[in-house]
Amino acid sequence: MEIKIPCDDDGYVLLQCHLCGEYFKVRGSDINSDDFYQIWCPYCGLISDSYVTSEVIDVALKSATNTAMEEIYNVFKDFEKKTRNNKFINFKAGKKPKQIFIPPIQSKIDKLETCNYECCKNQAKIMPLSKYIGSYCPFCGGRYDEL
Ligand SMILES: [Zn+2]
Ligand SMILES: [Zn+2]
Numbered sequence: 001m002e003i004k005i006p007c008d009d010d011g012y013v014l015l016q017c018h019l020c021g022e023y024f025k026v027r028g029s030d031i032n033s034d035d036f037y038q039i040w041c042p043y044c045g046l047i048s049d050s051y052v053t054s055e056v057i058d059v060a061l062k063s064a065t066n067t068a069m070e071e072i073y074n075v076f077k078d079f080e081k082k083t084r085n086n087k088f089i090n091f092k093a094g095k096k097p098k099q100i101f102i103p104p105i106q107s108k109i110d111k112l113e114t115c116n117y118e119c120c121k122n123q124a125k126i127m128p129l130s131k132y133i134g135s136y137c138p139f140c141g142g143r144y145d146e147l
Pocket of ligand 2: 117118119120121137138139140141142
């Protein structure tokens with residue numbers, strides 16, 4: 001199962017640090033690039049084991065549930081077909097289960113501003129306040145003060 005995480009207009013993907021819970025964005029191409037095998041949280045300067053947002057996790061769980069329900073239903077349906085002419089077993093699969101509605105993943109939180117990390121010649125989008133007070137480069141983990 002694959003969940004597509006949409007990019008914003010500039011090609012950035014929304015990430016959430018699981019250590020501090022804050023959001024930031026890096027380019028989708030950087031996440032898939034071999035040059036950056038690790039991403040540091042620009043706020044706490046640590047490496048989170050996952051940067052998947054809670055929204056994406058929610059969508060993943062819901063689609064897993066939908067897939068599972070569909071599969072179970074298909075097994076029942078199959079059983080119904082196989083036992084159709086069997087006078088000892090009368091099995092009905094019943095109605096197809098309703099799929100859980102999955103809202104499209106937003107690349108929301110647009111109050112983030114692009115920060116230019118000279119150390120890695122790369123950009124990330126972070127909270128304006130952190131841009132002002134200083135942040136950590138998501139690509140090398142170095143302390144970075146733009147101002
Ligand atoms: Zn963090
Ligand atoms: Zn850097």
